[in-house]
Amino acid sequence: MARDGDFEQLDEAETGEPNSLVYCQTLQFLEIAERNPNVSVIVTTPALARENVSKALVVVDDPRYAFFSLYTQFHARGIGAHRIEPGIGTGCRIHPSAVVSPHARIGDRVHIGAHAVIESHVEIMDGAMIGPQAVIGAEGLVTIRHADGSLMHIAHAGGVRVGQGVEILSSAVVAKAMFHAPTTIGDHSQIGILTNIGHGARIGARCFVAGNSVVAGRVRIGDDVWIGASVSIAPWMTVGSGAEIKMGSVVVNAVPPGAVVSGNFAIDHKQNMRLLFRNRTS
Secondary structure, three states: OOEOOOOOEEOOOOOOOOOEEEEEOOHHHHHHHHHOOOEEEEEEOHHHHOOOOOOEEEEOOOHHHHHHHHHHHHHHOOOOOOOOOOEEOOOOEEOOOOEEOOOOEEOOOOEEOOOOEEOOOEEEOOOOEEOOOOEEEEOOOOOOEOOOOOEOOOOOOOOEEEOOOOEEOOOOEEEOOOOOOOEEEOOOOEEOOOOEEOOOOEEOOOOEEOOOOEEOOOOEEOOOOEEOOOOEEOOOOEEOOOOEEOOOOEEOOOEOOOOEEEOEOOEEHHHHHHHHHHHHHO
């Protein structure tokens, strides 16, 4: 400990939960954590600890490894798990082959298809439809290795919130969050066949995400966004409200509100078309 401090939960640098301990391996996230009044303790490297940090500080060579070692200990003790009031509402149609955790909350008039899996700490609001073989609340991918090369298993402590009237089609997978704020699909959005929504992603209201797309972990998508088939959005990206991402695009930069982008890597769609036709005619 370079500087003592108290914390109540583990979270990420952009946390909205007060008294959070976070880890920072880059200057970018250290600056975010330092500005965030909800962060009370920062775990970081010796090099970054020399920056102007006013919060409580833990200095280790590998902050990520130290953080998730603590995370797994907390999870094993049931500390920090996402809490909901479980139960199943009225007027639901749940296929007999579907698996619904007793620790999930299902609202009224929810339809769950054949062989769908609803894991613990998932909340599905009224009127939602979950297609056959969809998995809501899957574990997300986090790769951390011990010194001997073996994997550290990271069981996600967070949850998923599926909004009112949402449609999640066949074989889509929605990973549960790692921290307090759940992976969220906003009201009246649609998630297409074989689409993957990563841990901690937040999709706004009335969005359309076509089939075979990948929305990586912690992506933030505004309201009324249209995402074409086979789109990939990199972790931590933001997509502003009213934006459109054309089929097959690979998004590695923020998409402003109302923008239309396409391509690999995705840029303004009109600019992309001009480049395409210029290459064809040259």
